[in-house]
Amino acid sequence: MAIFTMRSLVAGLQLLSLVAAAAIDLSPRSVATDLQGLVTTSSVDVAVRERWNEVDAPIPAVIVSATCEKDVKAVVKYCAKNKLPLVPQNGGNGWASFNLNGTAVILNLAAFNQVVVSADKKTAVIGGGAIISDVVTAADKAGVLIMTGNCNCVGALGAALGGGFGNLVGELGMAVDNIISLRVVTPTGQAIDVSRTSNPDLFWAMRGAGPNFGVVTYATVKAVPTADRTAWLTALTFDHTKIADVAQAIQELALLPNQVVFFILGNSGDANNTPTVLVTGFLRGGDEAAGRKAFESLYALGPQTNSSSVAPYTGWNVANDFFCARGERKPAFHTSLHNMKASDWPAVWDLYADFQKKPGAENSAILVEVYNYGKAKSVGRGATGVSDELRFNSFAQAVAIPWYRDAALDTQAFSFASQVRDIWASPDSGKTNTAYINFAHGDEDLTAIYGSSLPRLKTLKKKYDPKNVFGHWFSLA
Structure with a gap:
């Protein structure tokens, strides 16, 4: 893959294959030259972010680092006219695979990293290239809380447009529920405002399936002013023989709105990279006494x-920073869980421990995120494009993450993670499982991704993007 800033787009490249039967035969050199003439010249040199997962990562012909909305409009128009696959890049943390085959233009939005909190501290404007740490830093400085995901390096709006789970979901709802308006560059290259009162059907669709409809340059979201922005955090490790008991205890926790629990199988960090069972707990505004009471059943084990x-607020996500390491191979397999089904976990442990001991696979992990869904459900069914099944039927979001360096392990990695997913999704586990688009592997049926929202989303796709300009992320076309 060749990587370019706007000043080096004209570097020599290999020939670009035909994108489609009706596409114009363009080489990367000609594409780069054309785009160089269309976008704004800027002294800002924005580095392109390496992708988090190397498995099936996009292999573009050209990468454009846009610095203003005019650039975005020009690139979208050009790609639509010439039938070039176009993928906007926010944080570069996608888990699902793309099928770009070296023919695409990636539109890097890293320069759109501004986060501005309003004077009344009730709203914030977030740029399309801001990552979660940008949002948290700005929010804390302004004395507010903003609903984001839990990993500092992830694109804030990329995560939000897919639904958006995070530490504040029990109090503020999903990230999509906190979006007030969006500035969107449509497939025709027009920039429009999208909200409940302006293009309301597109506003509904963007909140759950945003990458299918356009490029978000900015979003206005809710902010909550509060003096206490602290959280009590705990980390407990257990012998693997207690894994079923731990799972059952998590199942029986009556989570408070300000409480979150993560269940992790991971590397203990000792000299032998021994696998361990880890539980992390979060209680916003809590102290030691309140925290131990909230997680009493786990301490009792x-x-x-x-x-x-x-x-402090800026320290909530620090423990997850090791997940931000870019590169290497991380073909995650995910499903939502309706319950923990404690009896499944010894088998999951055996599969995990067997793969984790392979050379170079020591950082592999299994992650289960458990939230209080009360606030997320309070918006009602059909409120956004997010699957109602995900919002109303989920107990937790579970993902198996083989993490390794050698592609020779691909077959074994896929086998391990897919077997774990099969255990989670077995008929004995309850109703048909749905998938959270931001965690999905890429082989899921669209019904699992979009659920009951799928028919309306497909109709709106035909209305707003009939030529499928944005069709490389769980396409609705």
């Missing part, structure tokens, strides 16, 4: 180790 602390 006798963890091998435990640690806790009160962290």
